Amino acid sequence: MPRPCSIHRAMPSERRRAPGASRHPAFRLAAAAAALAIGAAMLALVPPGTHARAHASAGPSLAADAGPPSPARRLLTPAAASPPERAARSALSAERRRGVPPRDVPPDLPGSLRLDHQFAAYALHASGIGWRSSGRCSDRTVRTCTSFEGIRWGTIQALVVFAAESGCEITVTGGTEHGHAGGTYSHANGYKADIATGDCVDRAIRRYPSTGVRGDGARLHRSPEGVVFAREKDHWDITVRHGPRG
Numbered sequence: 001m002p003r004p005c006s007i008h009r010a011m012p013s014e015r016r017r018a019p020g021a022s023r024h025p026a027f028r029l030a031a032a033a034a035a036l037a038i039g040a041a042m043l044a045l046v047p048p049g050t051h052a053r054a055h056a057s058a059g060p061s062l063a064a065d066a067g068p069p070s071p072a073r074r075l076l077t078p079a080a081a082s083p084p085e086r087a088a089r090s091a092l093s094a095e096r097r098r099g100v101p102p103r104d105v106p107p108d109l110p111g112s113l114r115l116d117h118q119f120a121a122y123a124l125h126a127s128g129i130g131w132r133s134s135g136r137c138s139d140r141t142v143r144t145c146t147s148f149e150g151i152r153w154g155t156i157q158a159l160v161v162f163a164a165e166s167g168c169e170i171t172v173t174g175g176t177e178h179g180h181a182g183g184t185y186s187h188a189n190g191y192k193a194d195i196a197t198g199d200c201v202d203r204a205i206r207r208y209p210s211t212g213v214r215g216d217g218a219r220l221h222r223s224p225e226g227v228v229f230a231r232e233k234d235h236w237d238i239t240v241r242h243g244p245r246g
Contacts, residue, residue, distance in 0.1 A: 109153045111240075112152055113152065113153040114150050114151070114152060115152070115153055117148045120148035120156050120175075124159065124172065127163060127164070128170075129159055129172065130169075130171045131171060131175075132146065133145045133177075140176055140177050141177075142177065143179035145177050146172065147177040148176060149175075149176055151175055151176050151193070152189075152240070154240050158225065159195070159238070162223070166200065167200070167204075168198065169198070171195060171196040172194065172195055173235050174194030191239055191240055191241060192238060193240075194232075194235045195235060195236050196236075205229045208222055209221065209222060214230050216232075218232050226240075226241065227239070227240050
């Protein structure tokens, strides 16, 4: 009997051990190449800008679905200020740049309160009132300086009120420095201040009733608040005996 060929005996076992076609490496490479070719063809058919528009349209919905911001995001992203808050911040920033205090100096301070020069000058400046001296200084012990050291709050408040009511440009030329006449209601004790003359200032003061002439010949005018204005040679001498809260 003829002996069977060895190839016939090996074929059934080889067929059983042979891997499937889908597992063959060559088949996998061909499938991957086909998938890449299809993807490239689809991308080529999409109009330009579609991906950007889709991303932009998806942005808000993704942000909305993200939930409340984390504490870190809240710290890094400050809340938008309202218009009044922005205006207040701008005003405060401008005041800091000018070096003057806010315009809300407490109006209920006792009129007898003695101030230092810096606070008084700031309060005047914040109300639009300037000051000057022939010596360009503020030393209280020097006659040519203009100092507000020890001036009463009532005197400063009277100047602020007069400037507001008259609408005039006010310039203070004398305060508590040495060189003025003495007495109880004197410059040294903080009851007096001198302001420069001018058309607007003169008209505003002369609207007040005249109360006669002082011993040195200066004409006197008295405001409804009791402030006395004396017209001296080159300035108005102002006496404030009573201020807010005494």
